[in-house]
Ligand SMILES: Cc1ncc(COP(=O)(O)O)c(C=O)c1O
């Protein structure tokens with residue numbers, strides 16, 4: 001579909017240091033496209049970043065029919081702007097949409113619109129170490145109706161936000177609480193989808209964890225509260241006795257693109273790695289036997305977030321003496337190297353804008 | 354807080370028959386109040402019904418921090434306008450808010466604002482048999498930020514919508530599918546809260562049920578997929594061998610106000626009633642023994658919705674020969690009688706506007 005572009009006449013000031021708080025500054029433009037039952041997705045357009053006008057009865061406010069994605073544009077050392085596996089995000093968006101009964105987008109077409117948008121906002125991709133331009137595609141149900149049924153109209157939007165480094169001054173191991181009461185997701189639910197309700201439902205557990213000095217929550221499965229699932233917005237990996245283990249996709253875990261990339265790297269490097277069920281009790285036993293060598297969360301935000309300490313029902317597991325593990329560091333350097341154009345992109349993971 | 358009222362200058366046409374589709378027509382005014390971390394809830398106002406203007410980064414669009422309520426204003430035969438136990442809705446709203454990390458409202462104060470709003474819109478309360486004015490209070494997180502954390506600002510709104518009878522031509526038994534794969538809620542999740550994400554997550558199961566000719570879904574517990582929880586937007590009751598049984602509040606079931614009222618009525622009438630865990634297998638066994646006398650869903654929308662047929666993994670349970678049971682009818686007549694001012698309100702359940 002032809003893309004209409006309306007350029008903004010008031011350009012905003014861009015961040016002038018790496019001190020950019022996450023997700024509060026937005027660029028001059030955004031992408032918008034509408035869906036109507038009889039027209040399908042239509043009217044793709046890039047317009048000035050501006051407020052949305054929605055009927056208070058719009059379904060998004062009442063029944064939560066919405067999905068989103070999160071990816072980044074990186075400034076390479078030579079000035080190029082690179083996206084990291086963006087096609088995987090649109091693929092996942094459609095999987096999420098399917099779960100939420102939202103009509104699919106044309107992944108290729110939307111990829112083209114995203115490229116146009118990032119091209120227009122190229123100067124917004126910061127160059128300071130560890131910074132990037134965060135990209136947030138999302139879809140909301142807009143039909144003004146209180147009937148509990150899928151919306152007949154939707155809005156797909158992409159907004160862009162320059163962001164600072166996840167850790168200022170390099171990666172740092174964090175302390176994480178193993179949540180034993182609240183549940184994030186369960187088999188048959190929406191855990192594998194990137195949908196709004198999965199996130200606010202974790203705020204109470206997050207607050208509880210923070211009160212005891214933890215930076216994040218490690219979720220267990222919703223059925224038995226035994227098996228490890230994932231961290232707030234990250235998948236989780238453990239290196240146990242030389243072998244890397246990550247929870248298998250159970251239906252209640254998000255299939256992280258960083259997770260997929262790490263699995264591919266480890267296989268290439270011939271590091272033993274398995275996706276399987278792993279219980280918190282098994283982890284603790286391995287810990288007591290001194291076998292837990294590394295633990296790290298993985299996601300677009302931090303790429304690799306080493307876990308220095310896990311708190312589980314009063315049991316404290318200190319991992320690798322609160323130091324960054326060798327494998328964690330190597331994965332971090334490899335992926336960020338590819339994202340920044342410092343390492344050869346032998347996997348063809350980046351898309352240059 | 355003083356309530357500011359801005360009257361609408363363009364009055365819309367009111368429905369002229371009982372044929373009013375659910376939740377698509379809204380009255381001339383709405384109630385709005387804002388929350389800011391430093392000011393608390395402030396600026397309560399009644400303004401013309403109009404679109405909301407929100408930053409596309411508003412948290413409601415991304416992380417689903419929102420809660421809502423649903424109640425009705427009824428036109429009594431003598432012309433009075435009655436609300437049914439509205440204080441219970443604001444009590445439940447605050448319980449939902451607590452789960453979603455949303456600041457509580459002052460229940461009494463908001464009750465006063467609701468009364469003002471309904472008074473102003475009194476002419477919108479339809480008088481046709483079975484009609485009412487549906488009241489939708491809701492809160493949304495409005496802070497423009499992509500950080501996964503509770504919003505620092507919120508909007509509380511009340512919108513009003515005249516609605517037709519749930520069943521045209523009196524109550525009719527419905528056919529319901531027992532869902533065995535999808536999960537609505539699980540212990541530790543948000544099932545006991547009235548929050549958006551709980552509803553759109555059920556659309557796939559709803560569509561599957563509809564495809565096989567079912568009007569709704571009966572949800573089982575998320576852990577074992579054995580215990581009966583509730584129907585789409587209704588609690589569920591069974592009369593088995595003379596005793597009334599409804600699933601106990603497990604943490605994943607909404608505490609319906611109709612449910613509470615029915616429990617109170619049955620106790621007063623000295624009908625044996627228990628809130629307990631009941632498995633679908635137990636129900637089926639009782640059914641095969643010819644002991645399932647009645648089944649009915651309960652909620653604000655239909656008050657009592659008799660279940661004529663339950664489909665569970667290819668097993669069909671036809672209840673009371675697809676007829677309305679005696680107890681179902683008596684409960685329906687009693688509650689709607691009180692709501693319409695036809696029966697004496699000995700429990701002090703109604704609030705006159
Ligand atoms: C719940 C959840 N798990 C895992 C991830 C990691 O996914 P990705 O590597 O694609 O960023 C995210 C972030 O997107 C997430 O929200």
Ligand SMILES: Cc1ncc(COP(=O)(O)O)c(C=O)c1O
Pocket residue numbers: 423583584585586587588607608609610611612651652653654
């Ligand atoms: C999930 C759910 N269960 C039960 C109910 C019934 O509650 P009430 O009787 O308060 O309308 C509702 C409707 O509000 C609901 O949404």
